[in-house]
Amino acid sequence: GIVEDVTQIILNVKKISLKLEGADDEVETLEVNVKGPAQVTAGDITADSDVTVLNPDLYIATVAEGATFHMRMTANKGRGYVSADQNKVRDEDMPIGVLPIDSIYTPIERVNYQVENTRVGHKSDYDKLTLDVWTDGSINPSESISLAAKILMEHLDMFVNLTDEAKNAEIMVEK
Structure with missing residues (x-):
């Protein structure tokens, strides 16, 4: 049947x-x-x-x-x-x-990224990152990027804490 x-x-x-x-x-x-x-x-x-x-x-x-x-x-x-x-x-x-x-259990179906040269003011040596994320609907793309960034930061944090110089360095002063 x-x-x-x-x-x-x-x-x-x-x-x-x-x-x-x-x-x-x-x-x-x-x-x-x-x-x-x-x-x-x-x-x-x-x-x-x-x-x-x-x-x-x-x-x-x-x-x-x-x-x-x-x-x-x-x-x-x-x-x-x-x-x-x-x-x-x-x-x-x-x-x-x-x-x-x-x-x-993976809600992410596909990810695509693109890096382009971009201009900020008179400087043209910046990069622009564009992420395209497709999900199954159980999580929205913004949430998935946020969660992925948090996981990556926690994994890399142990390397930052190896030296005081790296821990105290200011990287992104201007936002």
Whole structure:
């Protein structure tokens, strides 16, 4: 009754983009229950109000007439990439028949940068940095740049603190 095979459905499910508002350690349960004939999309996912599907038009599967498609998923907050094997180990109580999949928590889809010569007053030896950031909607581009800058500053701060000369140097006097 379903046109796609399990592998294709899993590949489609991995593209679902969610925003979770609950606690960091909270696991959300999501369900899809569709009777055919119908096309199943991410918008058919039912969950509590803490979960927002950011790409509701994402195609998941096609259900034939007389068939029913039921799928239960779990979602939680995370960072980076977690393989299916790591997800399986993390949830030891996972019943037989549950298929763990990779978790991709990266909200940044694409980044482009451009450095151009620019003029400030009579001086023309300045550079202008332009950043183009595309996200999945769970974070806006400005927030992502701000967070990335904070992470980079914290990583580089230990090098600044190696000498008093570097710590006390004034770099950007004029803003």
